[in-house]
Amino acid sequence: MTGDQMTSLPPGQRARSDFPRFGLTPYAFRFPKILDALELTVSGDAVDEAIITEPLVGLSRMSQVCDFHCVTTWSHQNVHWEGVRFAEFYERRIAPKLKVGLSVQTVVLRGQDGYRTSLPLADLLANDVLIVERLDGVPLSIEHGAPLRIVAPAHYGYKSVKHLSRIEFWQKTPPLKPAAFAFMDHPRARVAREERGRWLPGWLLRLAYRPLIRRTAELFQKAMDQRDNSSK
Numbered sequence: 001m002t003g004d005q006m007t008s009l010p011p012g013q014r015a016r017s018d019f020p021r022f023g024l025t026p027y028a029f030r031f032p033k034i035l036d037a038l039e040l041t042v043s044g045d046a047v048d049e050a051i052i053t054e055p056l057v058g059l060s061r062m063s064q065v066c067d068f069h070c071v072t073t074w075s076h077q078n079v080h081w082e083g084v085r086f087a088e089f090y091e092r093r094i095a096p097k098l099k100v101g102l103s104v105q106t107v108v109l110r111g112q113d114g115y116r117t118s119l120p121l122a123d124l125l126a127n128d129v130l131i132v133e134r135l136d137g138v139p140l141s142i143e144h145g146a147p148l149r150i151v152a153p154a155h156y157g158y159k160s161v162k163h164l165s166r167i168e169f170w171q172k173t174p175p176l177k178p179a180a181f182a183f184m185d186h187p188r189a190r191v192a193r194e195e196r197g198r199w200l201p202g203w204l205l206r207l208a209y210r211p212l213i214r215r216t217a218e219l220f221q222k223a224m225d226q227r228d229n230s231s232k
Contacts, residue, residue: 083132
């Protein structure tokens with residue numbers, strides 16, 4: 001599917017039929033080391049550091065179909081995710097651990113591959129934000145974030161951290177070195193407002209990002225092919 005889908009996609013987005021492994025190019029050859037154990041480390045100044053084993057056990061499983069919008073202007077529509085609401089994870093697993101008298105403003109999300117970003121807690125508590133373990137009826141593959149990932153449909157894909165390994169809960173926005181240049185990591189990255197990055201208008205970043213899509217997808221596929229061949 002090609003061309004702008006003005007009736008069903010946000011400004012500047014173009015639908016594509018495939019769902020490629022994609023991201024910042026320095027992460028193309030980085031892969032998760034732990035795939036057979038579901039656990040998350042929680043930390044930050046609002047909670048004591050702890051490892052939560054089987055973090056989704058006992059929480060309400062749900063499925064959700066939504067579009068995935070990459071900041072570089074491609075979208076893959078009607079993606080079927082399965083997992084638990086971040087809001088329930090927070091209420092059941094984190095809120096009881098909060099230090100007395102403290103509240104959380106900002107959450108830092110980190111992946112096993114070293115990628116990191118942040119979102120306001122209020123955004124992560126939206127009903128459609130999930131911690132996901134299955135895609136299209138099967139466990140997440142490495143291409144799409146195994147063993148756990150965030151899915152935040154109202155935000156550009158770079159906020160939906162893959163290979164999720166650590167979640168930090170902070171009273172205020174902490175110093176965080178972005179995974180890319182600072183202008184590329186908007187504090188909220190809301191699709192509806194075309195918050196593709198900081199300081200620069202979304203329409204301008206469209207022009208900068210769009211020519212990079214094909215070669216970025218090819219690089220990530222090359223990395224995946226090399227990994228598959230080396231494991232044979």
